[in-house]
Amino acid sequence: MSVFFAPEHAHGYHAHAYDEQVALFRAVAAKQRRRKFFEGDTHPVEALDYGSGWQGVSRVILEGVLSAREQLFLYDRFAAIKPSGTPNVHQATAKDIFSGKKQFSIISISYVICCMAPQEARTMLAELQEAQQSAQYVIVDYTLRDRTREEVLALLTSNQEMKWRRHMGEDAFAQTRMQHTPQSLVELVESAGLRARNGKAAPMDPAGLRSAIVAEAQENTPPCLIDMRETIGRETRLSLSVGEAIM
Numbered sequence: 063m064s065v066f067f068a069p070e071h072a073h074g075y076h077a078h079a080y081d082e083q084v085a086l087f088r089a090v091a092a093k094q095r096r097r098k099f100f101e102g103d104t105h106p107v108e109a110l111d112y113g114s115g116w117q118g119v120s121r122v123i124l125e126g127v128l129s130a131r132e133q134l135f136l137y138d139r140f141a142a143i144k145p146s147g148t149p150n151v152h153q154a155t156a157k158d159i160f161s162g163k164k165q166f167s168i169i170s171i172s173y174v175i176c177c178m179a180p181q182e183a184r185t186m187l188a189e190l191q192e193a194q195q196s197a198q199y200v201i202v203d204y205t206l207r208d209r210t211r212e213e214v215l216a217l218l219t220s221n222q223e224m225k226w227r228r229h230m231g232e233d234a235f236a237q238t239r240m241q242h243t244p245q246s247l248v249e250l251v252e253s254a255g256l257r258a259r260n261g262k263a264a265p266m267d268p269a270g271l272r273s274a275i276v277a278e279a280q281e282n283t284p285p286c287l288i289d290m291r292e293t294i295g296r297e298t299r300l301s302l303s304v305g306e307a308i309m
């Protein structure tokens with residue numbers, strides 16, 4: 063049977079991966095709120111969307127997940143960022159992030175690693191974790207190494223993806239999205255000094271086209287976080303696979 067008749071090719075599982083990412087951010091935000099509560103920290107959650115783009119998926123989701131009191135910081139080294147009309151959404155500078163003066167509770171790195179060669183991504187993650195030791199890192203990216211170029215182009219057709227395809231050209235777009243398997247993504251993240259929860263990347267859709275890792279700096283596993291799966295499971299609609307692998 064031609065790959066073009068496989069069910070995933072009908073829609074590329076864009077909506078499925080989006081819904082999983084919403085649930086994942088929701089679960090991590092709930093966890094960090096709880097962590098602050100247990101530690102007697104009354105400051106609201108502050109999240110960083112690292113590599114946010116003009117108005118990427120991660121920003122849209124985080125704006126919806128965080129409360130009005132919680133703060134969202136956006137950073138992109140190369141792209142302009144759409145100004146926000148919302149008082150709790152700000153732009154961060156490299157100094158805010160890498161000086162470590164400001165400590166974020168959540169750092170999203172959503173579809174950013176695919177834009178970099180592995181060595182560059184490792185350096186970026188290593189510098190980030192050095193400066194940001196108390197964050198929960200939510201890393202979402204494509205895991206399409208085992209697919210052909212034709213399959214990748216047939217699969218990644220959401221509006222956002224078509225925008226990047228036009229911008230980068232189809233060859234560069236496909237090659238960058240085919241860099242990783244779930245395992246190589248975990249290895250990359252761990253080689254930068256982060257620890258992936260349960261040592262796993264979880265599939266974001268039934269075909270594993272995209273995967274997610276929740277990670278933290280290696281020295282940072284407070285006892286109150288060790289087993290919150292049950293409480294979190296009650297509050298979120300994470301699929302079993304994502305929930306089991308990363309919470």
Ligand SMILES: C[S@@+](CC[C@H](N)C(=O)[O-])C[C@H]1O[C@@H](n2cnc3c(N)ncnc32)[C@H](O)[C@@H]1O
Pocket residue numbers: 112113114115116117118119120121137138139140141171172173174177178186222226
């Ligand atoms: C495919 S977009 C993803 C945007 C958004 N995070 C999302 O989930 O839709 C990747 C973004 O990462 C940014 N980026 C690439 N390398 C970066 C780096 N070293 N530091 C910060 N941002 C970077 C690019 O400029 C681009 O806007």
